[in-house]
Amino acid sequence: MTVLRPRGAAQALRMYARRPDAIPLAGGTDFMVAWNAGERDGRAVLDLSAVREWRGIRRTAGVLSIGALATHAELGDDHLVRRHFPVLARAAAAVGSAQIQNRGTLGGNVANASPAADTLPALAVYDARIATAGGGGRRLQLSDFLIGVKKNALLPGELITAVELPLLPRRPDRQLFRKVGPRAAMAISKTVAAGLLWLDRGGAVRELRFALGAMAPTVARLKAAEEFVRGRKLTPALAEEACRLLDQDVAPIDDPRSTAAYRLAVSRNLLREFLAPRF
Ligand SMILES: Cc1cc2nc3c(=O)[nH]c(=O)nc-3n(C[C@H](O)[C@H](O)[C@H](O)COP(=O)(O)OP(=O)(O)OC[C@H]3O[C@@H](n4cnc5c(N)ncnc54)[C@H](O)[C@@H]3O)c2cc1C
Known part of the structure; x- marks a missing residue:
């Protein structure tokens, strides 16, 4: 060598x-x-x-x-x-x-x-x-x-x-990292998510950035959902619609680590939880 x-x-x-x-x-x-x-x-x-x-x-x-x-x-x-x-x-x-x-x-x-x-x-x-x-x-x-x-x-x-x-101009109001795998260590992700959310004073979404790994050939930002929620108040219906739009930006596959259906369901759960209204 x-x-x-x-x-x-x-x-x-x-x-x-x-x-x-x-x-x-x-x-x-x-x-x-x-x-x-x-x-x-x-x-x-x-x-x-x-x-x-x-x-x-x-x-x-x-x-x-x-x-x-x-x-x-x-x-x-x-x-x-x-x-x-x-x-x-x-x-x-x-x-x-x-x-x-x-x-x-x-x-x-x-x-x-x-x-x-x-x-x-x-x-x-x-x-x-x-x-x-x-x-x-x-x-x-x-x-x-x-x-x-x-x-x-x-x-x-x-x-x-x-x-x-x-450097971010303003600290996000919510931040997320979540790795979903079969174990806590030494596991290749079934899906892996990162999210940042900024809200304005009235509680409407100023900006959402949400990215998923293991859901497409390369890491994917959820552009459709990010665009949809901009300027709207966080409500259960808004989170649901954002989750529905998720598959516009990702195309998961079945492989030995997981199925496409599982990857989509878990990713939607993560996004829904991240966008849930909190009082
Ligand atoms: C047991 C095990 C568990 C792992 N678990 C995870 C995990 O949970 N999550 C995860 O994301 N990854 C995991 N990995 C993968 C791996 O550890 C990571 O991808 C790690 O960050 C690779 O970095 P490295 O420095 O070891 O890269 P290397 O093995 O040295 O290089 C990786 C590739 O990048 C190229 N490369 C490296 N540096 C440069 C550079 N500066 N410029 C251009 N090309 C470059 C190399 O030519 C090679 O093709 C795991 C690997 C093993 C063996």
């Missing part, structure tokens, strides 16, 4: 430009599963673990920039993430197990582009941008970055450097 081990960002990009066939390796938790299945045979590996520039979590003007190599454990513990983006902190704490959280990175979770990845609904409701380097470097909206089941928009020689979250 050829392992390329750059000591910094510039060297990583140079090495990758010379060997665009190499497979980037961050925490290795997805990589090793594919490796064991023989899916990576004969390919060189670009081990990013010594690239310090892509670690760490920083607040800059209006944005929290999370290094691609930040681990789930670091996200769950970080005071800025917990304060400004608690839904992401909770998602990171729901990934796998303590061992997986200590090795697995946010960049790896995003690059792997699994429909069931637990951080993606949180990133979707926070309007995350994916920052890259190599081939010029870009900033892509998450929805442009994820292009299919386990497919991302990275070009040869391009790597994720950070995930950027714009």
Whole structure:
């Protein structure tokens, strides 16, 4: 096995430009599963673990920039993430197990582009941008970055450097993270939800953002429901109509982990509960 081990960002990009066939390796938790299945045979590996520039979590003007190599454990513990983006902190704490959280990175979770990845609904409701380097470097909206089941928009020689979250102008009135799986740990989600809700003074919906994972080839924002509830008062009838609209934005399938019917029913229950009037 050829392992390329750059000591910094510039060297990583140079090495990758010379060997665009190499497979980037961050925490290795997805990589090793594919490796064991023989899916990576004969390919060189670009081990990013010594690239310090892509670690760490920083607040800059209006944005929290999370290094691609930040681990789930670091996200769950970080005071800025917990304060400004608690839904992401909770998602990171729901990934796998303590061992997986200590090795697995946010960049790896995003690059792997699994429909069931637990951080993606949180990133979707926070309007995350994916920052890259190599081939010029870009900033892509998450929805442009994820292009299919386990497919991302990275070009040869391009790597994720950070995930950027714009700071919210106002604290949401309600926030939700919910992973539905067969166990509390080491479970791939049957469905995974993230939600943010802002209400105005009169109790009408100012803004709803709601995203579901494991319900479509890529994480899905519920655009139809989000649009429908805007400006309307929370009532049981409103929540019911929003739930009815849910299938305009998702298309769950039957697979060994769950059925489409179960996924739809549970997701509707989560949305209904999130939008329920509270007195
Ligand atoms: C037992 C087990 C349980 C798990 N449970 C969960 C779970 O509950 N929820 C969940 O969401 N996931 C889970 N996972 C999946 C995995 O742990 C996560 O997706 C993790 O975040 C991957 O990060 P990593 O650093 O280990 O990625 P790696 O395995 O190193 O890489 C994953 C993919 O991303 C690419 N990549 C990595 N970093 C970059 C970068 N900076 N730029 C470009 N490409 C890059 C790699 O080439 C590879 O294709 C589990 C995995 C295992 C083995």
